[in-house]
Amino acid sequence: xxxxxxxxxxxxxxxxxxxxxxxxxxxxxxxxxxxxxxxxxxxxxxxxxxxxxxxxxxxxxxxxxxxxxxxxxxxxxxxxxxxxxxxxxxxxxxxxxxxxxxxxxxxxxxxxxxxxxxxxxxxxxxxxxxxxx
Numbered sequence: 001x002x003x004x005x006x007x008x009x010x011x012x013x014x015x016x017x018x019x020x021x022x023x024x025x026x027x028x029x030x031x032x033x034x035x036x037x038x039x040x041x042x043x044x045x046x047x048x049x050x051x052x053x054x055x056x057x058x059x060x061x062x063x064x065x066x067x068x069x070x071x072x073x074x075x076x077x078x079x080x081x082x083x084x085x086x087x088x089x090x091x092x093x094x095x096x097x098x099x100x101x102x103x104x105x106x107x108x109x110x111x112x113x114x115x116x117x118x119x120x121x122x123x124x125x126x127x128x129x130x131x132x133x
Contacts, residue, residue, distance in 0.1 A: 002042035004038055006100060012030060048083070049083045052078065080102065
């Protein structure tokens with residue numbers, strides 16, 4: 001079985017121990033870590049793309065020999081997203097949904113589905129009320 005996943009990402013200020021730490025974009029230095037995990041027994045080299053919030057992109061090549069690998073960076077930017085196999089060359093990965101991760105979740109799709117559900121339920125309630133009267 002071949003399955004790679006982005007296990008965890010973190011961006012922590014390098015001066016995390018200071019009491020009155022003010023994070024400023026482009027000025028605060030961060031220690032950024034990315035953990036990639038090989039879930040199956042099939043070993044294959046992969047490319048990992050790490051994007052930072054200042055627009056920088058880093059591509060790492062992992063041979064996949066170990067069970068997991070950690071990439072560490074010290075930059076003046078936070079990690080925005082990580083993607084395993086960004087060019088989609090590996091077609092037989094078991095689960096493509098765990099090949100990427102973002103630092104902050106996007107709640108817009110959930111809001112859109114909630115709005116659709118609200119409109120449909122209100123329409124059905126109006127239709128039922130009209131039919132019963």
